[in-house]
Amino acid sequence: MSQRETWATRVGFILAAVGSAVGLGNVWQFPFQTGANGGAAFIVVYLLAVFLIGFPAMLAEFVIGRRAERNPIDAFARLGHRNWRVVGILGTLSAFWILAFYSVVGGWVIRYIIGSVRGAYFSGSEAYFGAVSAGPEAVAFHALFMAITVGIVAFGIAGGIERSTKLMVPSIVLLLGGLAIWATTLDGGGAGYAYYLSPDVDTLVSNIGSILPAAVGQAFFTLSLGMGAMITYASYLGRDDSLPIDGATIVVLNTFVGLLAGLVVFPILFSLGIEPGSGGLGAAFITLAGAFAQLPAGRLLGAVFFIVLLLAALSSAISLLEVVTSYLADNTSYSRPALATALGGAIFALGIPSAFGLSILAWYNAIAYNLLLPLSVLTLLVFVGWVDTGDAVAELRRGTGLSESGAVAWLWFVRTIVPLGVLVTLLLGLQTLAVDAGLLAEAIV
Template identity: 85%
Template sequence: MSQRETWATRVGFILAAVGSAVGLGNIWQFPFQTGANGGAAFIVVYLAAVFLIGFPAMLAEFVVGRRAERNPIDAFARLGHRNWKIVGVLGTLSAFWILSFYSVVGGWVVRYVLGSATGAYFSGSEAYFGAISAGPEAVGFHAVFMALTVGVVALGVTDGIERSTKLMVPSIVILLGGLAVWAGTLEGGAAGYAYYLSPDVDVLLANLGSILPAAVGQAFFTLSLGMGAMITYASYLGRDDSLPVDGATIVVLNTFVGLLAGLVVFPILFSLGIEPGSGGLGAAFITLAGAFAQLPAGRFLGVGFFVVLLLAALSSAISLLEVVTTYLVDNTDRSRSTLAVALGAAIFALGVPSALGVPILSWYNAIAYNLLLPLSVLTLLLFVGWADTDDAVAELRRGTDLSEGGAVAWLWFVRTLVPLGVLATLLLGLQSLAVKAGLLAAPLV
């Protein structure tokens, strides 16, 4: 068995975890989910989900990962709870599943960086998306994106993941911030800010049954929860790092980037009279590419935006591949590079159907959002809250001045309110899947 790696610096861990969180979920999914679920009404529920559900759940993943110093599957046996191994299996399965279609979307991003530089989509953004989003070309760029991801993971934790995310995460923030400043100068953009930042209570109350699972699923997706990523990254941590401080830093930075993405997207859409939420999973590509085609310096702006999207996509994809790679690194004598290549090939194969049709990719995405992620997070919370209580409290307090009362309050939250919220989300998500499959004519709630 090969020697287990660790982070070279604490900053490296934080940026890697932020990079895992700040991915396509923030810039691809977040504006679409916001636009499709009532704008600022969605933001209110999303922010509540991030801080009341996502943050406590992230700390739960951290305490498991750092104490076990193992991959998500082996962590529970290492902690003396072999019967809870299913929790790690669910997380690893989720990472494998999500990366398979995530890589397809990453391939779209690579294609759009090139298309922005040449102006290829300027004559018709919808037709361009239809041409490149499915079929042999989509499969080819799916392979390109997966190869980039494999290349970084194969280099290892310090030389690959830590070094790359130290470059990518600051670049994402700087480029996105520049685009947000520019978007603020657009005529008509004020309506976009109003839609994005002024919640309508009536919309919120009337659509809470659909907004809640979308918002909680978005929180899990953007924070990389339920995928084994935070367990894996915490397993490389030193014993003296403060988990609450690191977790809070990651959550705040991730949320800031997600909100910043909205400050770019919605002023652009409203300045050009484009309906928010239109375009489905291709919204960021169809609507924004169409916007860049109509704006001065559109090629330059398009390249800048899609480079940000590519960096974000890669930083998250790296963490997902690391989840499944670290299991084999911990349990075989094969080299990391060999394992990363083999797993990358398997994930690529699983994703090929979603590269052949956007409706198939939509199903992959719906299964992840509505079933795999909430189920994985729920089982982890039950483990930490009810089976590993004393050790979890002690691990959370290690390396910090957090009082025992504060840690116990967190544990109470993890074992009661947070699982109830996740359970409600899971049930509503299953309802959404049933409606999507035609098993229900309309939502019951």
């Protein structure tokens, strides 16, 4: 085995981690989840979930990854807790599973960039989505997206992932910011800002049972938690970096981009009288594509939006592929390009069924949101909070001026409040999953 790679710069790590977090979850899922769960009422629960559950959980992944300097599976054995490797296996399987259907959606994005330039969906956005979202064409663009992802990961940590995210992340922010500024000029957009930024307490209270699992699941998805990504990226870190500062930077930047996406989407929808949350998993493609068709310079605006979506999708996809690639890179003598290609092919094959029907893709997504991610995060929190406590506290303080009492406070939060919130989310998610399974069975029959 060759010598293990590291990040070339600390900024490179932060941008790569932000890129992992700033994915389709921000620009594709976030506006849909917000629209489907009461607008600003969802935002309130989501922000609480990000900072009270997501941030402590991210630090838990960081302390494991940096101290072990290994992939998520081998990290637990390296720390002297071989029996806990199942936690790393669960995270790695989650990354494998998510990328399988995530790549299908990434293929849609490529198709829509082309469609924007040509104005192909202007005559009927719903019919266009139905034509390109399932079938042989969807499989072909799924393969193309996966091939691009493999190509980036094959070049390694510094040469591939770090170099590409240094370009992608600033581009996402700049392009999305430009669209948000343009959205302020739309007639009727003010109602969109009110819906998005003014929470309705009655909506929050009456729908908390459905809002909570959606918000926490969104927090996990958008922060790349429970997938092994943050363990993997932290394993390439230097020993003197401040994990709390890096983690806070990543969480704030990711949340900013997610909120920025909403400032683009909701003014557009309300200016054209389109109901938020309509369109399901295809909302960004049906609803927004239809909106671009009605706006001046719609081809240009559509192309810019879907380019942002593609950059976001790729920045997350490479982190998911790196999770599974890192395990074999740490344990075999095969070259990184060969490993990335083989694993990319396997992930592509797993995702093919989801390219033949939106109901199947929705089931893939529900498995990730409601089962894999909360279960993976919960088991990891139990390990850090109750098994690896002393070493976790020491690792968190390394490279910082954080007092021992501050680190212990984080540990207390990780072993009590955060797992409780995740457990409630998991139970509610399983209930949702049971309903979704019934709906999928009906759709197949």
